Amino acid sequence: MTTVDPIRKRTDIEKIKSVLLENNYRDYLFFEVGINTGLRISDILKLKVSDIRGKYYIELKEQKTGKLKKFRMNNILRSELEDYILAKNDNNYLFESFRTSGNPLERTRAYCILNHAAKVAGVKIKMGTHTMRKTFGFHFYQQTKDIALLQVLFNHSSPSVTLRYIGINQNILDKATERFVL
16 A cells, blocks of 8 residues: 655645635535544545534544544534535435435545546645545644644554654654754
């Protein structure tokens, strides 16, 4: 399995958002949920409208770990999702497939959507569905510098695992050695 990278530049995030929004709102919101929650793709795709409607938290049992997870949505994401689900039935998947009605967007299709958007936007990174989770982690750490909290959010065993996961180790080393002068 190939490892993917986080999207480190905010301008690249905005470019991808723009491409996705031009394509359709579902794809744009799918990306927004991924980069603003840090949820795994398997958990995002299983979300139903009832998991979001009128709620401030996303509560779920993680597919990978089987652990219960409760995650507060930021106000902007919550507002966008509430508008998106207005005319949807509670039993609908949040991100329904256009090809197979009543089913969630497929993982392989989500991968294609993200890679196509990155290519059109001119963003050259190792892109995959896991890029969204890593992007959340990278920017959460950049804003808070709280690796312990991020470790808990990601259910990682140690801070070093979390730092390596979001690609911070090399980034920190590069910046530190770039500024270091004797």
